[in-house]
Amino acid sequence: MKIEEQTVDSVxxxxxxxxxxxxxAPDLEKHISDVVERGDARILLDCSKMDYIGSTGLRVMxxxxxxxxxxxxNLVLCTLRxxxxxxxxxxxxxxxxxxxxxxxxxxxAQS
Amino acid sequence: MLTxxxxxxxxxxxxxxxxxxTRGGAVEYILAGAVLMDLAFANRIDTDLEHLTCLDTVxxxxxxxxxxxxxxxxxxxxxxxxxxxxxxxxQDTAEIRQQALASLIERGILESQDKKFLWVFRAxxxxxxxxxxxxxxxxxxxxxxxxxxxxxxxDVAMICLVDAAGFLRDIFTAGELERATPRVEQLRKxxxxxxxxxxxxxxxxxxxxxxxxxxxx
Numbered sequence: 559m560k561i562e563e564q565t566v567d568s569v570x571x572x573x574x575x576x577x578x579x580x581x582x583a584p585d586l587e588k589h590i591s592d593v594v595e596r597g598d599a600r601i602l603l604d605c606s607k608m609d610y611i612g613s614t615g616l617r618v619m620x621x622x623x624x625x626x627x628x629x630x631x632n633l634v635l636c637t638l639r640x641x642x643x644x645x646x647x648x649x650x651x652x653x654x655x656x657x658x659x660x661x662x663x664x665x666x667a668q669s
Numbered sequence: 670m671l672t673x674x675x676x677x678x679x680x681x682x683x684x685x686x687x688x689x690x691t692r693g694g695a696v697e698y699i700l701a702g703a704v705l706m707d708l709a710f711a712n713r714i715d716t717d718l719e720h721l722t723c724l725d726t727v728x729x730x731x732x733x734x735x736x737x738x739x740x741x742x743x744x745x746x747x748x749x750x751x752x753x754x755x756x757x758x759x760q761d762t763a764e765i766r767q768q769a770l771a772s773l774i775e776r777g778i779l780e781s782q783d784k785k786f787l788w789v790f791r792a793x794x795x796x797x798x799x800x801x802x803x804x805x806x807x808x809x810x811x812x813x814x815x816x817x818x819x820x821x822x823x824d825v826a827m828i829c830l831v832d833a834a835g836f837l838r839d840i841f842t843a844g845e846l847e848r849a850t851p852r853v854e855q856l857r858k859x860x861x862x863x864x865x866x867x868x869x870x871x872x873x874x875x876x877x878x879x880x881x882x883x884x885x886x
């Protein structure tokens with residue numbers, strides 16, 4: 559999995575490319591922690607290139623959302639591919655985390 | 670930090686240190702799920718809707734977890750989460766229970782007492798010496814279920830186990846439980862292992878009820 563980061567209107571966009579599974583999720587966990595610890599608690603996870611998510615990845619996203627909430631911000635997801643979106647719907651994560659179909663709508667909600 | 674098996678054991682014991690009945694009488698599935706959850710939170714296994722995968726065979730240092738981890742790692746037959754819950758539950762889960770109890774005694778949370786009843790039979794009980802840990806577990810569950818905050822993944826997993834065991838009614842009043850029900854239903858799906866434990870036990874419960882309904886009186 560590759561992780562890229564850019565900041566738009568003080569929202570940190572974290573783009574995920576590849577599989578978020580048990581072996582890569584700890585990298586994402588660390589990345590989110592580092593972002594929140596430096597004081598940026600508004601994070602947008604762009605999942606347009608994420609092609610797999612397992613339970614560990616889901617837990618890391620939930621823990622990351624909790625960290626952002628505790629830091630006074632929030633963690634928002636956008637542009638999930640159909641298979642990953644289906645996993646997140648079945649497991650109820652999209653009822654807990656904010657999700658937008660496009661990066662623009664997610665950014666507008668975050669700004 | 671306590672393991673899931675240790676935390677659930679605290680809730681399985683009543684004030685006298687006797688075991689409470691679990692939903693469907695299926696405590697072995699609760700303990701098997703607890704072991705898999707501990708392995709998942711230790712980053713030794715990962716799960717998705719179709720697979721349970723071994724990520725890392727480095728021992729955790731906990732004999733029960735390491736025994737299950739070795740079993741999963743050595744298995745030539747891939748199984749999904751439910752398959753592994755059923756496999757581990759079908760083995761001797763008394764060992765999981767004994768190790769959890771021994772750890773809780775060693776930490777000074779429980780004590781072991783042998784009592785005689787009817788002058789002949791012996792029964793071992795595990796009364797609580799230090800109730801703070803159990804209260805903390807109950808409080809964590811209560812806080813998560815009665816708020817809208819984003820929950821900690823570990824609390825979500827624990828709530829799935831407690832719900833599967835049928836113990837939420839021991840933590841909440843009827844009114845609180847009614848208020849918490851939509852939240853329980855939301856969280857129930859969020860931990861795959863916990864969700865599968867709940868599904869297996871619900872099936873067992875249904876089978877028992879059907880068997881009772883059709884058996885001649």
